[in-house]
Amino acid sequence: MDYRTKEEQVADYLREGIIAGRFPRGTRLKQQEIATLLQTSITPVREALKLLVAEGYVTGDSYRGATVAPFDISASSETLNLRILLETQLVRGSVERATGKDIEELRVLAAEFEHAFDAGDNETARAANYRFHHRMYEIARMPQTLHFVQILWARYPFDLINRLKGRVSRAAEEHEELLRAFIASDVAAVMLATRQHIEAGWMELRASVQAADPGEPPAKFSAKHLMESSSP
Template sequence: MEYRTKEEQVADYLRERIISGVYARGSRLKQAEIAEELHLSITPVREALKLLEAEGYVSGDSYRGARVVPFDPTASAEILQLRLMLEAQLVRGAVDKATSKDIQELRALADEFEAAFNAGDRASARGINYRFHRRMYDIAAMPQTLHFVQILWARYPFDLINAVSGRGKDAAAEHDEILRAFAEGDSSNAVLSMRKHIESGWTLLKPD
């Protein structure tokens, strides 16, 4: 995957770790520690934190450190509906543009996700799941729509959903359904499969 700047690379790295639960909600992110971990200067880390603050992933003073924004359960039902609408557009665009190489890359990520889940490595599985969806949506070449989806992801309880027992097995099967539709060039079925994937995770929370 190609990026324009180091800041975007760092932002995506941090975004993945927040969504996967490696950085727990409410935890503090120290830019010096992140820079050391990534073998980078402070500047791209500071700028990446500013990007994530604008998207709603973190809050606070990015110069001294930022905190992962806590989950707001009252917003989730609305966020779900927005995800379904916008991600449907990305799936359609991705199916229309996907090459055989793109599908092979998605298949490799789906297999990697399932292997990590079967090995009991949930943290890795959650990170791979993020990369699977991000890679798929990159194919659509709809950067503004993807930007808004990433803002929605900041407000969605992925960490809570992915902690539910058995979710990984179901998600792996749902990934397979999505990829079958991709391989057939069937955008309508791909959208339906993605909708099922998103909604099945949401129902595990049993919101009031």
């Protein structure tokens, strides 16, 4: 049973869609379209958008219209470090609390990610990736820390990283290593695997950008540079 409010369900649907690239940066989010898609009323959609504005996933307001927030390259390095700090603590808490049922859920989500990748459906794979990590961290029962992580995710270029050639395949392999350590209850190994997984995507994106324009200092790259360098 889903104990989340309708507002929380809509907000999580939109977070997943933004991170997966289903709602690209700059896309205007129309309340009525979302409400119709999710078979709900306007009210929970409006409240969900207010929450996402506060978290940084979207800009604007629920009355004049909300737009998926642009990517800010200048904040990415700091965001990377904060993600590593908080997500390794979450995964540690999850290992200590996980039940057999929790582990089975993670196996299913990891399998969904791999099946989507094998089918060539990268958007579905990215959405499954979001659900895998969110569920893994949720097990820790550290809602405030998870909330801060979700705010960091709003500022991270997942959509660009996952467009890099071969990245989804490599992420699937990293998930396998992470899940093996998790199932073995090896706290040190699962924290290390989490850190390496987070760092891998960022380093691949940075390398891709630098290869596209080696004369440009990394801190000065714009979202346009990133999108051009990661295009299929």
